[in-house]
Amino acid sequence: MAANNSTGSDTVKVLMKGNEAVGEAAIKAGCICYFAYPITPQTETPEYLAKRMEEENLIFLQAESELAAINMVYGASAAGVRVMTSSSSPGISLKQEGLSYIAGAELPCVIVNVVRGGPGLGNIEASQADYFQSTRGGGHGDYRCITLAPNSVQECYDMTMQAFDLSDYYRVPAIIQNDGIIGQLVEPFEIRPYKPMFEKFPPKDWALTGCAGRKPNVVRTLYLNPPDGLEQLNRKLDKRYKKIHDEVRWSEEFNCDSADLIIVAYGSTSRIAKSAIKRHNQNGKKVGMFRPKTLWPWPDVELVKIAQKNKGSKILVIEMSTGQMLEDVQLSLMDIVPKTDILFYGMGGGWNPTPDLIYEKISEILKK
Amino acid sequence: MNIIKTQPKSITTDSTKYCPGCGHGIVLRLIGEVVDELGIREKMILTAPVGCSVILYDYISCDVVECAHGRAPAIGTAIKRVHPDKFVLLYQGDGDLAAIGTAEIIHAANRGENMSAIFVNNAVYGMTGGQMAPTTLIGQRTTTSPFGRTIKGMGKPIRVCEMLATLEETKYLERTSIHSVRNINKTKLAIRKVFQNQLNGIGFSMVEILSMCPVGWRLSPKDATQFIEERMTNYFPLGVYKNTE
Numbered sequence: 001m002a003a004n005n006s007t008g009s010d011t012v013k014v015l016m017k018g019n020e021a022v023g024e025a026a027i028k029a030g031c032i033c034y035f036a037y038p039i040t041p042q043t044e045t046p047e048y049l050a051k052r053m054e055e056e057n058l059i060f061l062q063a064e065s066e067l068a069a070i071n072m073v074y075g076a077s078a079a080g081v082r083v084m085t086s087s088s089s090p091g092i093s094l095k096q097e098g099l100s101y102i103a104g105a106e107l108p109c110v111i112v113n114v115v116r117g118g119p120g121l122g123n124i125e126a127s128q129a130d131y132f133q134s135t136r137g138g139g140h141g142d143y144r145c146i147t148l149a150p151n152s153v154q155e156c157y158d159m160t161m162q163a164f165d166l167s168d169y170y171r172v173p174a175i176i177q178n179d180g181i182i183g184q185l186v187e188p189f190e191i192r193p194y195k196p197m198f199e200k201f202p203p204k205d206w207a208l209t210g211c212a213g214r215k216p217n218v219v220r221t222l223y224l225n226p227p228d229g230l231e232q233l234n235r236k237l238d239k240r241y242k243k244i245h246d247e248v249r250w251s252e253e254f255n256c257d258s259a260d261l262i263i264v265a266y267g268s269t270s271r272i273a274k275s276a277i278k279r280h281n282q283n284g285k286k287v288g289m290f291r292p293k294t295l296w297p298w299p300d301v302e303l304v305k306i307a308q309k310n311k312g313s314k315i316l317v318i319e320m321s322t323g324q325m326l327e328d329v330q331l332s333l334m335d336i337v338p339k340t341d342i343l344f345y346g347m348g349g350g351w352n353p354t355p356d357l358i359y360e361k362i363s364e365i366l367k368k
Numbered sequence: 369m370n371i372i373k374t375q376p377k378s379i380t381t382d383s384t385k386y387c388p389g390c391g392h393g394i395v396l397r398l399i400g401e402v403v404d405e406l407g408i409r410e411k412m413i414l415t416a417p418v419g420c421s422v423i424l425y426d427y428i429s430c431d432v433v434e435c436a437h438g439r440a441p442a443i444g445t446a447i448k449r450v451h452p453d454k455f456v457l458l459y460q461g462d463g464d465l466a467a468i469g470t471a472e473i474i475h476a477a478n479r480g481e482n483m484s485a486i487f488v489n490n491a492v493y494g495m496t497g498g499q500m501a502p503t504t505l506i507g508q509r510t511t512t513s514p515f516g517r518t519i520k521g522m523g524k525p526i527r528v529c530e531m532l533a534t535l536e537e538t539k540y541l542e543r544t545s546i547h548s549v550r551n552i553n554k555t556k557l558a559i560r561k562v563f564q565n566q567l568n569g570i571g572f573s574m575v576e577i578l579s580m581c582p583v584g585w586r587l588s589p590k591d592a593t594q595f596i597e598e599r600m601t602n603y604f605p606l607g608v609y610k611n612t613e
Contacts, residue, residue, distance in 0.1 A: 075446030
């Protein structure tokens, strides 16, 4: 880590990989436990934290499997502390069992997915093919995870801290949906002190600490009695998910004021797309971009506003998948934009589009 | 009047949902007695497994975490790391510990996590209605081994104490049974030993308890105790497999 404290404040400018920035942010945000299992392209996070957590006298444990790691997350969260795990796609698939239990038990935690190509072992290149898995729950049952998608090392750092806050505040697991490019990317960013997003967090009076002086706490996901017990839980969770949708839709827009074409992209794809868009803008072409920063809750209201503002504009969804976020875009815009005006450009097999390829694709659409 | 035996204070029920002749109620009672004697109810965090004993928290008054099938050793590991001053008890059955959660128990034991484990071995999956478990005996008929378990294709029953004894960081391993009063009393001593080891910071300790499942075995409660005496203890010898102070 190359430190450069030239700003003269409590903010330090450093050069780090995205995967390392995630680790440092976790420590800054008060993460007490981190449970690891190696897998490319996220292994820098466990390597970084193996050293840093020892220095900070925190709990680092390399588990025997991703299954064990996510269940350790369940245990540590049930014990009342901030906890994180990280992995990449095949490992995240293994974690889905635990994630479902964590969601059912209303336990807060942060899970980092540095997405690689799939299905199966796939490859180790960047991919965005885990969009469905992260935004639709992933494991069994009726649940959602807050899903944040950084597109820079700075956001890896900032969003990891925010993920802890959101997760504690709403008692919903939070996912950092990274990809192999952002995780491996080295770029300068500012290490800022942790500032909680909320003034007050709900007390963890449900945590397992031994029942001295209080009634026993039970962390559970089984609801057999009363017969509608599970119905009640799921209704409660649904209400919470709606509240999160109302309060945590994050996105940003770029040149979306009178655009003929609006690109929708997130993560590293949004950065690649932006350089192609800028070239078109220099040539006087009206191309803008909408970038969701939360994949769940999906910023539908914001996208609708942009589409309404740019009536007649075509939409081009770009993903490193064969079309997953595309479905959210179509659902959001079904009453506003003709389906034939919602176009898609995707890369399968864990491979990223280049600025040139996107530039060509945009030219093709604008010619029609 | 002299009270010789009474319901343990940490046990909150005078009846359980267990089937007639089931061993879980006896094990639960023994845990309650030892917890009372050691005065650890308020520092205990218990893992409830998937299986018949999942609703342990309806019977015992302490903090409980309900675990996914087999994962209690991983969950317990994290809880104990966060709260090293608390008492963490794993309660697991044979399908839980010796099939789906084999990796978790082996690695928790191998790391020498300072936890206590109670392994209730009744040689079948009880809650789902008596299917073959990794500890089902050769020749034993279950709903998924209707012609009796064979070595060919199904392998031999796993002896968990013997297997864990090969790991150097396990500190105390004993196999007991609850098919007679004498054995119940011995089991209580083993539970006490396993609990005390954690309180004394000695390390990973486990008692494997051979237990009756009359309904799963399609036997009367009385015949079920005979089954342990005549069949189970032959293959799963009782005794201490590891004792490191």
